[in-house]
Amino acid sequence: MTNQRYQRLVWLTGHLTTHPDQQLSLTELSRKFGVAKSTLSDDLLMVKTAMDETRLGTVDTQVGSQGGVVFSPQLDGEAVEKTLEFWLHALSEPDRRTPEGFLYMTDLLFDPKRIDPLGQLLAENFRHMAVDGVATVETKGIPLAMATAERLGVGVMLLRRDSRLSDGSALSLNYLSGSSHRIQSMSLSRRMPARGARLIFVDDFMKAGGTARAAQDLLTEFDARVIGVGVLISTREPEHKLIEDYVACLQWNESEKSGPPLQVSGWVNELVRRSHLGFGGGPGGT
Amino acid sequence: MTNQRYQRLVWLTGHLTTHPDQQLSLTELSRKFGVAKSTLSDDLLMVKTAMDETRLGTVDTQVGSQGGVVFSPQLDGEAVEKTLEFWLHALSEPDRRTPEGFLYMTDLLFDPKRIDPLGQLLAENFRHMAVDGVATVETKGIPLAMATAERLGVGVMLLRRDSRLSDGSALSLNYLSGSSHRIQSMSLSRRMPARGARLIFVDDFMKAGGTARAAQDLLTEFDARVIGVGVLISTREPEHKLIEDYVACLQWNESEKSGPPLQVSGWVNELVRRSHLGFGGGPGGT
Known part of the structure; x- marks a missing residue:
């Protein structure tokens, strides 16, 4: 040579x-x-x-x-495994729980090296579905949505909490948050090129699924279809969410009465296992 | 071999x-x-x-x-050039202007292939400054901030417009927006590990610089220092911004009376030129 x-x-x-x-x-x-x-x-x-x-x-x-x-x-299974181990460890630290029972994780959600491998993971899961774009609602799901979109070679369709002057005219939807039972709203600029798009909805956290459901409803008004939902963490309760199909990287058992508080989902382990298959650890390996 | x-x-x-x-x-x-x-x-x-x-x-x-x-x-000068050409072309289309005189660009800001090369560009500009993190205010500057942070190997410190329950206790600052003269606010969770950090502030748009200045002031309360500011677009007017040092990828001449409405900044051309130096276009090139 x-x-x-x-x-x-x-x-x-x-x-x-x-x-x-x-x-x-x-x-x-x-x-x-x-x-x-x-x-x-x-x-x-x-x-x-x-x-x-x-x-x-x-x-x-x-x-x-x-x-x-x-x-x-190819999915970097090793990076995904290391990243999920990091999340499990970090989120189990007591000072991550706010007095109101929330998990503080904004610092981690906005760290590229903690979130990019999980975007790759979600992208791998949805790769075969001919996805046109990733939808998310501001704000904390944005980095995961961007990482997923990058790996799928598509853009992110941002749903706003309030419509802004710089977005021009927008369509808004009020909905009842499934977990807190408060009225919330989201809006999408009419300029967003959503018509006919096949989208996956990505967010950081899902409890009852009210936000994902509302996003689905709002996007339907644009003739766009949500063909999949992926989140970083979903809570075990309520078991029946307001949307039928979704994948979560981690499952959170808030009550902590039975089993570990945080668990890696089965589909993740399956994708990681497949990425290791036949990989002898490099060309010189056995 | x-x-x-x-x-x-x-x-x-x-x-x-x-x-x-x-x-x-x-x-x-x-x-x-x-x-x-x-x-x-x-x-x-x-x-x-x-x-x-x-x-x-x-x-x-x-x-x-x-x-x-x-x-x-190494900075991919070709990708940066192509991306900036795309932005110049896209933003000059008449339907990008909202009736209120804003530039609609949310769809482009949230497209990884339109924003990642610009994050690489900003990172290249700040690489030598021993940056600990990138700060931004939600929402539209987040993708550029994430792309810059990824290339610098650091995380993003997210300043919120309102403090949220899930952020725990937070420090807030009200300020007068430099361009619209409206009262705005931003807040940072006390849990964000900001103490002593050397940060660059990244945003999509700068007019008078009021937001960048407020971010600087709020971060000072955390003993963090803003050592640089980078934005995608700054307006030519007002010439004197509320912060002294900043870099913008593109400059926008709103009045359009003299010269082209959008221009690539000089420092960008210099970095791109340097990235091409000695590159014969691949190993077999002349």
């Missing part, structure tokens, strides 16, 4: 991993390297094989004049 | 680029690959050289028993 080839392999790998889920033009890449497309194809095959072996992700190449290459990252 | 070596190069490159600015243990990496540290060091030197040549970023290795390796990505 020549020096130039290994340099191209490093550059190609770096370029693909930092442009996940984007269609990269073969013509442009071969121009950048000053090599023929056939040479580039050989390089890409080597990168693809090595990425398969080491479970970094998959490389799909379409040949032809409009040919391109797309890198789809 | 053996098959195993090129597989390790691909895996190492992919692992480094997807764990930017993190200290990775040499011991753990050599265990993962099942190779001696000396072999791993040779691999890393090849990756480092190729990354230097192609300006993907820098690889720093510390040898010894506590030895580790850190990858610091």
Whole structure:
């Protein structure tokens, strides 16, 4: 292998991993390297094989004049596991409980290294559903929604608590919060390109599911459909939520009478287990 | 070069680029690959050289028993340029102006591919300042703040518009908005670990600078220091803002009487120019 080839392999790998889920033009890449497309194809095959072996992700190449290459990252199960262990540990500290019985976690929700792996996890769960966008209600679910959207290659549709002057005209909905029984409201700017979109709703916390349900109702007014709901934490009680289908990374048993207060959900363990399958811990591993 | 070596190069490159600015243990990496540290060091030197040549970023290795390796990505000047061109074009469309004269841009602010490169840009500008965290006020500046924080390897300190039950006790500040002359308020939970922190304040929009100034004042109450301010767009008028030092990616000339309505700031062009220096467009380029 020549020096130039290994340099191209490093550059190609770096370029693909930092442009996940984007269609990269073969013509442009071969121009950048000053090599023929056939040479580039050989390089890409080597990168693809090595990425398969080491479970970094998959490389799909379409040949032809409009040919391109797309890198789809594999879920980093190790990062997800470490992150969830961190959350379980952090949230079990007594000073995380406010006198009113809430869990204080704003500092953690807004730390990219604590939230990005969980966005990858939610994205992995919804990847097959042809998602057009991620909806969330301000404010604390925003980082998780952004992390999920980034990994799915889509944008976030922000539902506001109040409509703002800078949003122009907006459609608003008042609803009864399922847990606190207070009247709350949310609104969506008419300028938001929601028509016909297939959306997943992402939030930090779910108790009765009233907010998720209201978001679903409001988005229906825009002819958008909520095809999935994902949250960081859901409470075990009430068992029957106001929405039917949702996934939570962690489950919180508020009463703490039986079992541990916080648990990782079964679907998470399954996705993490699958991401480890066949991964010998790198190409030289056994 | 053996098959195993090129597989390790691909895996190492992919692992480094997807764990930017993190200290990775040499011991753990050599265990993962099942190779001696000396072999791993040779691999890393090849990756480092190729990354230097192609300006993907820098690889720093510390040898010894506590030895580790850190990858610091280089600013992707091409992505920044393309993103800013997109913003200039999108914001000049007439239907972005609300009847009240605001720019509607919530949909763009919450699209990761439109905002992440600008977070990388702000991070590059503040990288040398030993930043402990990024502060922002809800809501529209959050994605840019998260993108900047991610690239700096720190968390975001969220200032709320109202204090919430789930935040526990909080310190609040009322202030006069510099542009609209309305009373506004912001608050920070006492649980937020701000004491002694060196922060940069990031927001989407700045007119008179009243919000940035109030954030600075509130954070001072926590013994935290705002050592820099970065926004996506600042207005040309008023020329004298309520804070002295700030950087804006784009400048908006609201009056539009002289010159173009939106312009890329000089410091941005300088950082982008530097990122292109010596980059022949890939290892095979001229």
